[in-house]
Amino acid sequence: MAINKRLKPALFRAIGICAGLVAGVASFASNADEAWFEEFKSTADDRDLYRFLYALPKGGDLHNHLTGSNFSEWWYQLATNKKLNGGYEYYTRVRINNCVGYGQDMFGLAPYLMYFRNLQASSYQALSDCEKGEYKKIDALNGREKAAWLDSLRLDKKHEGREEFFQTHWQRLNELGRNPYINAEMLVKNMQAFAREGLTYLETMEGTRFYTRVDGSTFAPDEVADIFRKRLAEPDALATGVTARMQYYLLRFIGNAEEDLEWIYRFVDANRDLFVGVNMVGREDNDKGHPQRFLPTLRKLRRDIPGVPLSIHAGEVDEPNHHVRDTLLLGATRIGHGVNLISDPDTMLLMRNSDYLVEINLISNLLLNYVDDYSQHPFPEYLRMGIPVALSTDDRGMWDSNMTDEYFVAVKEFNLSWAELTSLARNSLAHSFVDEATKQKLLQDYDTRLAGFKKRFQRSGMAGLGDLVPRSHSFICKQYQLCEFSTPLMAAN
Template sequence: MLRLRFVLLACCCLTGLRADDFGARYDALRAAATPAQLYTFLYALPKGGDLHNHFGGANRAEWMWAVLTDPTRNGGDTFYARERFAAAPDAIAATARHHTVRQATYDQLSPAVQREYVALTAMTAAERRGWLDGFRLDAPGEGRDVFFDDHWPRLGDINDNPHVRFELLAENIKAFAAEGLRYLELQFGVTGLHHNDLTPLSDDEALALLEARLARPDVADTGLVVRFQEMVLRFAPDAEAELAKTYAWVDAHRDRWVAINMAGIEENGHGYPLRFLETYRRLRAQYPTLPLSIHAGEMDSPDRNIRETLLLGASRIGHGLNLLGDPETLLLLQHSDRTLIEINLISNRLLEYVPDLDRHPFPELLRTGVPVCLNTDDRGMWDSNLTDEYYTAVTHYNLSWAELVALGRNSLTHAFVEEPTKARLLADYDAAVTAFEQRFAAGSVADALALLDDVAPVTYGYGHRNWGFPFAEVSR
């Protein structure tokens, strides 16, 4: 046992030395790289996991359009969006514009309302552009209110169709795998789905369709490990009952579902953490432990929500933005490796919680010992990817090579995946980082930067708008 400990300590020391050695090379590469080359380098960088990801907000508008207009991918359904109004357009609520429904829902509308809906396949070019833009936060003046009040209601029936839901899941998996991700933990459910005639799918039917889609070669061959969380809307009137149902579901499906999450805008005070303390204690008396990752501290002002969310049993905190305003809890987390803060830089900027990212708490948390990782949150509605998060972090906070590697490792160390798979993912990540270092350590700095010519990075609207990158907007 003593010999094993010595070997492990030696390996850890060598890993640290190796990271430090490449750190100087990384600094030289950063200094010499153009912004586009730095982005390409980070796109090729091996990454750990994306742990904070709302599936409903993760789907790019172009992906949704492609699936909704292709009957071979959407189960033979037809989709309509509300685009043509009898009243003056400025008299129509923003939430009504682009509201999207399935054929069976459309058939139930009155003739007058049907005339305001247009089949996606019959839209004009201008209507299509408007529909696409209606699902992303990309215009001046858009922010938190547009996101919460307009974008989500517009989704309508999109995620009610199981074929659409699972095709969009496949698009996410393929895009993340292309960025070098190893593990994806989505807030994703399969209950409450409906056939084209709106009769409900049973849970067994939905699970069978899900597993069949994940088994197809385009997804399976990516090698990306995928697990799910079930999410409870915490400010709902019946949130305690929903939490109990969700707990039972996850307990019964632990092969795919690994955790409970609670979300919902914190400004709505009805979802305060202590509301659920007795419910969680009752559930823990009934079921073996389930991990909890709960949104907390996504607020403009200090409060005790993070501390009280830890009391619920959470071992991961989503956002944690106002943690610096609670020094006692900050000190607790600085001296404990148990709790990870899931950082979402682009989300926090676009939703105006941290409009000036130079004032974000991320670097203070990172550099005072609080475990953190980078995540995409609602990447489809930001029109962004995980590389955008890394590029934002590197350019705003001067991240070192050791810090970049630690972010990926933290995401896997704190993943809720089963332990044998976690060990494999960590070993694979370490090996990939070593190979990456060796590749870019060879030759001169100019030689290393020339290797980036063989990388085909992908960026979307966020990268185009904010940095002017010329890279293609493709799914993979």
Template sequence: MNSLRNLLFSFLLIASLYLAAPGEAADFESRFQEIVQNATNEQLYRFLYALPKGGDLHNHQDGANWPDWWYQVATDPTKTHGDTFYTLTKIASPNPSGGAPLFFTTIPRWHYERLPDAEKAQYQALSSLDAATKANWLASLWLGQPGDGREKFFEQIWPRLGGLVRNPYVSSESLVESMKHFGEEGVRYIETQNLVFGLGSFFEYKDQDGNTLSLDQVADIYRHRLQQSDAVATGVTVRFQAVVIRFAPTAEDGVEAAYAFVNRHRDLWVGINMAGREDNEKGFPARFLSVYREMEGKYPPISLSIHAGESDEPNHHVRDTLYLGAKRIGHGVNLLSDPDTMLHMREDKDLIEINLISNQLLGYVPKFADHPFPRYLRFGIPVCLNTDDRGMWGSTMTDEYYVAVKNFNLSWEEIVQLGRNSLEYSFVQPDQKQRLLDAYNQAVKEFEQKYSGDWKALLAAVNATDSPYAEREFGIKLPLPGK
């Protein structure tokens, strides 16, 4: 009888400890503030690395790859589907094809083989670069040097990548590499922008022999790659948005083609976006009003998230973009200058996809303290954090959270809301969304319970990795992924 009573007592003791845990979790705000105030930079970084992060709703698939992931994939014939890449390492004078060539423009074998010999001599196989040239090739693909900014990003890095991103085997392999890294830092969903619409025959997808691939073939290559076990094992759910290059002369045709394409591939493609320099006035949102109206009448609804307000000067582009039908706005940096639209977004609960590091590196805000993010957050406009072209910043989602926590004095409640918004506002199918939200809520609960314990010991055990951005900007010294 005694032993039965003891057993019952032990059971009640264990149950009461277990039940006490949610109470501690509810009080996690004070624990979080204790950590922020007392942690070293490295401890805080480890904490934010381990943090469950929900989704990344604003990133460009080909801009999300760190240069060394491109290099690994592009020099591995099992990943290129048999393609070989060549990169421009010297420039003959005069340049055989005229114009100003761009160092480290990388091209596929079929392109290289069609060049006259004088031009071929300017290229080297990517796999044969010596250490110093390889280091320069890598440096040419991201903003890691003082003075790097918008010009290098738009006018050099993207053209350099052109030959790689046109091969969907290479870009889908790079996507899986990117998913692995997102998964390791607790990102569970990415809604990445891919496929280029609006440029007509200027931008076509090619196989390793230079044959043009239809967009439906490209979709099948992605679909197949995402079903492989290593992609599934990342734990990251992926959906895509088709992207229209907004300033192209044929951008309206691109919107029509994007609607037709997304409508045929609704399992993976869940939305349409428009991107491209907003300081190129040819891409202003009101230009597209009639084509979006027409497409709305032609197809069952397709969600729109559109870049707007990534701009130095005030204008009504965010308002005009909402009027096109967008429920999410990418960047929204200049929205502060448009109070009526701010009030409307708060009322209508439209989300702004915030990209802190991108906006600072490309010079849309001089420093983080000038970023409108905390104003939107505390004004009541839904926001979430995103990485945009993190491959070109050498950064991670952890870095975005680190910047936000360090600069804007976030509460724990705000942090969890950012993660939840990144899933609630996703365009993923409703059953998947519910599954992702349930998993996020559970992960947050477990995280709170865990870090209610001895947080210093727990953080020391987090297997966190660093990023080139965090090393340079925060002085964090952890191993880089894969190193």
């Protein structure tokens, strides 16, 4: 139909007015839809806000180091329970005798002057008499020693930070983290705890090498993968309703990292039912692990192997640099941390309204001193600039925190709207590396659970949340004076 030229301006003005009215109605409807949440935020105290967020349906945790995600109490339970840990006995260093020589772990020489370094019995038996005198069975620790042992695996003191975390926590765990039965059990414990918080997906970082048998010999990688598969198929794991997958980690700064990457890439390709991606881990301020080091290797691998998803730590460093940009060049579609992305405006523009996701770790970034306080964190800028983001827990066991803590900090510190809050969960599922059919099922389930939660809360308020009570996490307790949450419930999470 031809339109009279004189009528065109008037018609276009009318269309514009109608479009504006439609947009205004949609905006009004959206604001009205969120009014209940804004009213709740304005009247709720911290305890009610925390309970609300604990009960809130959530999506997944995409940035989760398995051995760093386990609470100290869980480590103690499994270190001292042969029925659950595969029949292993463990010893820990409780004194320094100034013996000659000291042990070596897979990350290099461990500091000799380190209390609570853990060995399995086969390694203990190989020590000199002097060194044996430094160790004690973990299940024989007295009350004071046990409390110190538990504290040694978490950041619980003001002076502890980045160096304590990177240079002592993993070295203390030592052979506790090389038991596949313990790690498989820990995976299920995480699934159970996350299920209570309303998560339905977990994508954790772990490997299948360097695991040792009771006698000290080495497991084959395929054997370890099968131990994980078997544990995930047991009734209590299935009962969580949590879908669990793994990313295989690469320690980025070691001398043979390129060879490691080739082996890992091929192993993931051969075990895609369990492993869904590769992740480069390790201190980013060690320049030997810079991203472009791995570009030739990845290009060679991609010639022969269908794409293996990459989610790589980048921007977890103090200085401005182009590591996030270089990590995208490697083929990564998810960025772990991304704290210094804020100093690279060109890459920020590239990531706006894109398929690249930043895995945000608020508590980790604070405790490891990448920000001095939350007002410095770039998370709200990314969120409100249109860069896809999702909250994650990183090494939650070592912070003594959970996913609700991350949500609590995000809402309290940055005044998230209902649409922003719920986008975090959707992003965590939409950007997961799980197969498409499972992903769509998880997204549909999330929308159903969220609609039910919203309806219950709008009808019954706090009473509609039920009697779910979170454990008292030391992080939230200290930072926000929420210590009234009952500490005897700690074992329940």
